[in-house]
Amino acid sequence: xxxxxxxxHRAKCQTMExxxxxxxxHAVDLLRVLVSRDLKIRYKRSFLGMAWSLLNPLLQLLxxxxxxxxxxxxxxxxxxxxxxxxxxVWTWFQSSWMGATNCIVENAGLIRQPGFPxxxxxxxxxxxxxxxxxxxxxxxLAASLLSGHRAGAxxxxxxxxxxxxxxxxxxxxxxxxxxxxxxxxxxxLGIVLLLGFYLVPIFYSVASVPPRLQPYxxxxxxxxxxxxxxxxxxxxxxxxWKPLVSVAALSAxxxxxxxxxFVRSSHAFVEEL
Amino acid sequence: xxxxxEARQLGKRFRRYDPxxxxxxxxxxxxxxxxxxxxxxxxxxxxxxxxxxxxxxxVIGANGAGKSTLLRLLGGIGQxxxxxxxxxxxxxxxxSLGAGFHSDLTGxxxxxxxxxxxxxxxxxxxxxxDSIVDFAELRxxxxxxxxxxxxxxxxxxxxxxxxxxQSSVLLIDEVLAxxxxxxxxxxxxRILDLKARGVTIVLVSHDAATVATLCEEAxxxxxxxxxxxxxxxxxxxxxxxxxxxxxQQRNEAETLSRTPGDRPPLRTxxxxxxxxxxxxxxxxxxxxxxxxxxxxxxxPTAEIVPGDCLxxxxxxxxxxxxxxxxxGVTITGNGGRxxxxxxxxxxxFTLPLIRNRGTISVRFEGLxxxxxxxxxxxxxxxQDWSYAYDYHYNSYPLRMRAEGAGCGAMEAxxxxxxxxxQDSGSRRLARVR
Numbered sequence: 289x290x291x292x293x294x295x296x297h298r299a300k301c302q303t304m305e306x307x308x309x310x311x312x313x314h315a316v317d318l319l320r321v322l323v324s325r326d327l328k329i330r331y332k333r334s335f336l337g338m339a340w341s342l343l344n345p346l347l348q349l350l351x352x353x354x355x356x357x358x359x360x361x362x363x364x365x366x367x368x369x370x371x372x373x374x375x376x377v378w379t380w381f382q383s384s385w386m387g388a389t390n391c392i393v394e395n396a397g398l399i400r401q402p403g404f405p406x407x408x409x410x411x412x413x414x415x416x417x418x419x420x421x422x423x424x425x426x427x428x429l430a431a432s433l434l435s436g437h438r439a440g441a442x443x444x445x446x447x448x449x450x451x452x453x454x455x456x457x458x459x460x461x462x463x464x465x466x467x468x469x470x471x472x473x474x475x476x477l478g479i480v481l482l483l484g485f486y487l488v489p490i491f492y493s494v495a496s497v498p499p500r501l502q503p504y505x506x507x508x509x510x511x512x513x514x515x516x517x518x519x520x521x522x523x524x525x526x527x528x529w530k531p532l533v534s535v536a537a538l539s540a541x542x543x544x545x546x547x548x549x550f551v552r553s554s555h556a557f558v559e560e561l
Numbered sequence: 562x563x564x565x566x567e568a569r570q571l572g573k574r575f576r577r578y579d580p581x582x583x584x585x586x587x588x589x590x591x592x593x594x595x596x597x598x599x600x601x602x603x604x605x606x607x608x609x610x611x612x613x614x615x616x617x618x619x620v621i622g623a624n625g626a627g628k629s630t631l632l633r634l635l636g637g638i639g640q641x642x643x644x645x646x647x648x649x650x651x652x653x654x655x656x657s658l659g660a661g662f663h664s665d666l667t668g669x670x671x672x673x674x675x676x677x678x679x680x681x682x683x684x685x686x687x688x689x690x691d692s693i694v695d696f697a698e699l700r701x702x703x704x705x706x707x708x709x710x711x712x713x714x715x716x717x718x719x720x721x722x723x724x725x726x727q728s729s730v731l732l733i734d735e736v737l738a739x740x741x742x743x744x745x746x747x748x749x750x751r752i753l754d755l756k757a758r759g760v761t762i763v764l765v766s767h768d769a770a771t772v773a774t775l776c777e778e779a780x781x782x783x784x785x786x787x788x789x790x791x792x793x794x795x796x797x798x799x800x801x802x803x804x805x806x807x808x809q810q811r812n813e814a815e816t817l818s819r820t821p822g823d824r825p826p827l828r829t830x831x832x833x834x835x836x837x838x839x840x841x842x843x844x845x846x847x848x849x850x851x852x853x854x855x856x857x858x859x860x861p862t863a864e865i866v867p868g869d870c871l872x873x874x875x876x877x878x879x880x881x882x883x884x885x886x887x888x889g890v891t892i893t894g895n896g897g898r899x900x901x902x903x904x905x906x907x908x909x910f911t912l913p914l915i916r917n918r919g920t921i922s923v924r925f926e927g928l929x930x931x932x933x934x935x936x937x938x939x940x941x942x943x944q945d946w947s948y949a950y951d952y953h954y955n956s957y958p959l960r961m962r963a964e965g966a967g968c969g970a971m972e973a974x975x976x977x978x979x980x981x982x983q984d985s986g987s988r989r990l991a992r993v994r
Contacts, residue, residue, distance in 0.1 A: 317683040325663065325674050332665045397660030402636030402652045402732060403680050472585035555640040558633065559575060 318408055319415065326416040341420035342427060345375045352491050364493055366435055366522065372428055373521055374490030377514050380421040381456055382481050387413040388460035389467045389474045396561040406554045407547065410460040414453060421449075428521060438524030448516045448527065451536045455509055458542035461550040468553075468560050488514055509535045563614045565649055565730055565761040566635065571608035572643030573630055574601045604630040605785045608644070612778070614729070615759040619772030619793055621800050622782035628765040631782070632656070632732050635763060650729025650761075653680050655736055659719035664708035668699060671707055672722055679726045689725045696747070697721035713740055724751050731755060733764045737771065773797040808946070815948040819844035829853070831861055833956045843940070843951040847883045847915065851876040852939050854957055864960040867929045871959070874922040875939055883915045885944040888978075890923050892959070893936050900930060900971045903978075906944075910978045919982035927974025932963035 331337045349372050356362050356371075364370050388410035392399065399406050425445075467473035488510045489497075497505045505511065512535050516527035576582075577600040583589045605627045612618055620628045633639055634646055636654055661675040672693055676686035694703050697717040702710065710718070716739040738748035752775075756762065766772050772779055772793055779796035781788040789796045820842045827835040829851050835841040856862040857870035865871055873890050889904035903923060905912060912921075937959050940952035 311682070314677070314680070314682050317677050321674050321677045321683065325666065325670070328670065329663055329665055397657050398678060400633075400638060400657050401660060401678055401680075402638060402654045402656070404678060470584060470586050470589070472587055476586060558639050 315405060315408060318405070319411060322408070322412040323416045323419070326412060327419060330416075338423065341423040344420075345372065345379055345424055348375050348379075356491060362492060362496075366437070369428070369432055369435060369437070369522055370493075370518070371491055372431070373518055374488070374514060376421060376424050376428060377452070377517055378485065378488060378490050378510075380417050381452065381510060382485075383420075384414040384417045384456045385460055385463070386474065386477060386481065387417065388456075389463040389477055392464050392468050392557060393471070393561065399557055399561065406557065407461075407550060410457060410464050414456050414460065418449070418453070432521055437522055440524040441520050441526050444516070444520050444527060448513065448520065448532070451516075451532065451539055452513050454539035454543050455513070455535065458539055458546045461543070461546035465550045465553045465557075468557055484508075484510070487511075490514070506531070509538060563649070564611055565614040565616070566610055566612040566763070567647040568608050568610035568644065569646075570644035571605055571610070571631075571634065571641050571646050572603060573605045573627075573634060573639065574603045574642045576600070577602055603785050605634070605641075606643075608787060610780075610790075612761060612763075614649075614761050615756075616778055617756055617762040617764065617776045619776035619779045619797075620763065620765045620782060621767070621769060621772055621779060621797065622788075623804075625784075626782040627785040628782055629734060630785075632734055632763065632765055635730070636732055648730055651680060651727070652730045652732065653723070653726040653728035654732035654734070655720070655723050656732060656734045658723055658736060658739075659715060662707055662715065662719065665706055667706050668694075668703040668710070668718060672703075672718065675719065675722045676725070679723060680728065681726055685727075693718075693721045693725050696724070696751070698744070716740060717744060720748060724748070724755075728760070730761045730763070733762065733766075735766055737764065737766070737775075769797045769801050812942075812946055812948055816842050816844075816952065819948055821845060829956075831863075831957065833953075835953055835956055840954045840956050841952065842954065843949040845951055846881060847877060847879040847886060847941055847950040849875050849939060849941060849951045849953060850878050850918075852937075852953060852957060854937060854959060863958055864962060865928065866962045868927055871925040871928050872922055873925075873937055873939065873957075874920060875941075876918065876920050877915070877941065878918050879915045880917070883950070885912055886915055886950060887942045887944060887946065888912075888921050888923075889940050889942060891938045891940075892930070893938055893955070894930075894933065897955075900935065901925070901928075901973060903976050904942075905978055906946075910980075912980060915982070917983060919980065921978070921980045924977040924979070925973040925975075926977070927972075929973070930961045930971050932961050935959045935961060 331340070334340065336343060349368065352371050352375070353368055356367065391409040391413050392406060395409055398404055398409070429442075463473055463477055487505070487508055494502075494505070494511065494515065512528075512531035516532050519525055519527040579599065581592075582599075583592060608631065620631060622628055632654075634641060635648055636652055636656070637648070659675070661678040662671050663674075666674070669690075672690065673683070673686055676689070676693070677683060681689070694700055697714075697720070699714060699718060702714065707715065720736075720739045733752075737752065738745035740748070752762070762776075764772065764776060776793040778791065779793040779800075780790045781796050781800050789799060820837055821844075822837070824837045824841075824845065827841065827848075827850065829835070831853055833852075837845075853861055853872075853874045854863060855872040855874055856865060857872075859872070875888065879886075887904055887906045889902070891899055891903075892901040894900050905921075935958070936955045937957040938952070938954055939957070941950045942948070942952075943950065
């Protein structure tokens with residue numbers, strides 16, 4: 289029977305051996321090529337190609353705007369832009385998290401290659417969805433400026449995106465390793481995200497939430513991330529510091545823990561796939 | 562010399578497949594989380610290895626011996642449960658070729674993706690690109706989408722990429738070469754090239770001949786443990802001998818299980834009585850209805866002198882058509898010790914489809930055996946030797962008279978098989994030795 293203490297020592301030895309083999313340059317190349325492969329596959333044989341990055345959110349925008357203008361009017365200034373920003377941010381979050389959850393199971397063949405860093409796979413999904421987000425951003429920005437909004441402090445945008453990236457990665461690493469063991473994780477996540485859509489101020493404003501429920505509502509990190517985007521893109525001001533920094537700190541901690549759990553469980557992946 | 566691979570008391574265990582183990586949250590909720598202690602089995606146990614850089618090691622063993630598990634651990638996939646393993650240098654593999662391929666991308670794009678997945682950096686892939694395409698002989702098709710490739714072209718491309726990953730340790734799982742004969746030779750030459758350059762190669766193979774020729778060392782695994790680790794030719798010989806002996810044991814068990822419980826005893830013209838499960842075994846889909854030992858004049862005999870001729874004449878009956886049965890005649894001595902052994906497949910005398918009655922005979926010319934009592938065992942077997950149709954055991958005695966000086970040899974100058982089918986009236990003859 290292997291001794292527990294000895295087990296940890298062995299695990300450390302193995303990790304050390306891989307640190308020697310790990311090459312940052314290779315990891316970057318790998319990320320680059322897998323993201324470009326992902327994008328190429330998605331668009332190679334489609335009629336509209338890259339235009340889909342924009343069309344999808346625009347179509348969603350159209351539907352929601354019509355509903356909330358004619359059917360259930362909400363009193364929100366520049367509702368179209370308000371809605372568009374929400375949809376773009378949420379789409380990046382949702383498609384990344386859903387896609388990344390399945391990335392290990394989907395790429396079983398790659399995991400079996402010697403020296404392949406499985407940890408890069410969730411990042412590939414998040415990055416390729418980021419691509420669509422970035423493609424649509426200028427449209428949002430242009431529309432915002434044309435409507436007479438001041439879009440100041442644009443340098444904050446990459447920072448907010450980094451925070452969202454970190455948060456998405458954190459939760460993705462957790463569900464990706466969970467999905468290998470329990471194959472309905474992605475399915476359950478789908479339901480969670482469906483509900484989550486209504487728990488983030490995409491098509492309504494935070495102010496509409498009853499004061500009693502506000503503290504609980506504000507526990508959702510995506511609320512603050514979205515508010516930060518809106519502050520920069522629509523009001524032209526700086527986002528609220530405290531919530532953003534808290535979310536950033538939370539994401540950092542979550543990410544470290546999630547990567548640790550992922551790496552530890554990744555040794556058993558091949559057995560489960 | 563520097564060690565490329567070191568393993569000390571390496572062990573890896575696996576969970577036994579448990580159909581009740583929940584694999585979705587839904588099942589956990591429905592069935593409850595039963596902590597019913599998982600059952601494990603050891604895929605590898607107490608493996609000690611010290612392989613020097615530049616050696617080519619062949620890993621052989623029956624299915625389930627742990628060969629692929631060892632290869633995976635060498636590749637860093639999965640962690641050992643016991644002991645330690647250390648591999649020095651970059652590891653690459655000819656494992657799951659074409660894993661990164663996607664049919665919508667062009668060959669060029671796929672090479673880039675697969676090359677980087679295999680361990681090269683982008684710069685290295687671009688540098689080796691022409692060499693890869695030339696090796697795969699796909700210069701014309703490289704910019705076409707992969708879905709237009711034939712499976713042979715795909716395999717060639719996958720192999721070409723994999724073989725260009727410069728590593729210190731190369732792991733090969735069965736697939737040593739792909740494509741047509743000419744391309745296979747190219748693959749082998751490339752591997753020999755790598756050998757010459759000092760790459761350590763670990764090859765898992767079921768082909769004992771390949772291991773014997775290509776590898777310096779061979780590692781024989783059995784149920785997760787090392788049976789033998791040493792110079793390739795000797796380990797391979799031991800392995801092959803053991804496999805043959807096992808196959809024989811399996812055949813005997815199979816024959817016994819197929820022997821019917823009761824049958825009326827068979828009486829031959831020589832006076833032998835054959836009863837099932839006593840001295841007669843086999844499924845009896847085809848029967849040997851008469852066996853005679855004849856001397857050189859064709860008269861029945863039970864005693865010969867050294868140098869004499871012995872004819873074993875077998876009359877068979879196959880009510881249903883039997884494809885390519887194999888006849889075997891064995892002369893056994895005390896305690897069933899095999900003294901002389903011949904069969905129609907070993908002597909390359911393949912029989913066609915056998916139907917109805919016929920005679921098959923084997924003639925031992927110049928038979929020499931030490932003086933004593935022997936038995937002639939005859940049998941007809943299924944074409945793969947998996948079991949016997951009819952086997953007569955210790956039923957036909959043969960005495961070898963002593964003459965002159967004691968004869969130590971056991972041999973026959975010539976062995977000739979002859980087949981005469983009553984069905985088609987055809988005759989066939991084969992002379993051996």
